[in-house]
Amino acid sequence: MKTYKETFNRSAGFTFLEITVILLVLLSLMATGIVGSRIYAERANEASCVVLQDVIRKVLISQANIGGQRLEPGIDYAQEPDFEERLGFLPVCPAVGGYSAIVGPNGELTVRCLEHAHGE
Numbered sequence: 126m127k128t129y130k131e132t133f134n135r136s137a138g139f140t141f142l143e144i145t146v147i148l149l150v151l152l153s154l155m156a157t158g159i160v161g162s163r164i165y166a167e168r169a170n171e172a173s174c175v176v177l178q179d180v181i182r183k184v185l186i187s188q189a190n191i192g193g194q195r196l197e198p199g200i201d202y203a204q205e206p207d208f209e210e211r212l213g214f215l216p217v218c219p220a221v222g223g224y225s226a227i228v229g230p231n232g233e234l235t236v237r238c239l240e241h242a243h244g245e
């Protein structure tokens with residue numbers, strides 16, 4: 126017959142294998158969290174970048190409509206000196222990049238992020 130002390134001494138503490146498994150699980154969870162948060166931050170930056178592109182596009186088109194002026198093709202309005210004054214703020218991509226706002230040959234104003242290289 127086993128005594129109380131013998132029964133509980135056997136299960137006291139962890140074996141090397143158990144500790145290894147626990148550490149592996151913890152490390153994989155941490156790695157998943159780090160990778161996930163990095164991807165989340167990138168996607169959030171891209172989302173705010175697209176919102177900024179939309180704001181730039183709307184402001185430039187609205188001002189052209191109100192002023193009765195045509196947006197001339199080939200001019201990069203984001204590089205014009207009065208760009209910040211027009212918008213009331215200087216739009217900067219969260220991933221640290223500027224913008225280009227050019228009317229293409231089809232007459233459509235295209236705002237592009239120089240960092241993300243996508244535009245609307």
Ligand SMILES: [Zn+2]
Nearest residue numbers: 174218238241
């Ligand atoms: Zn961007």
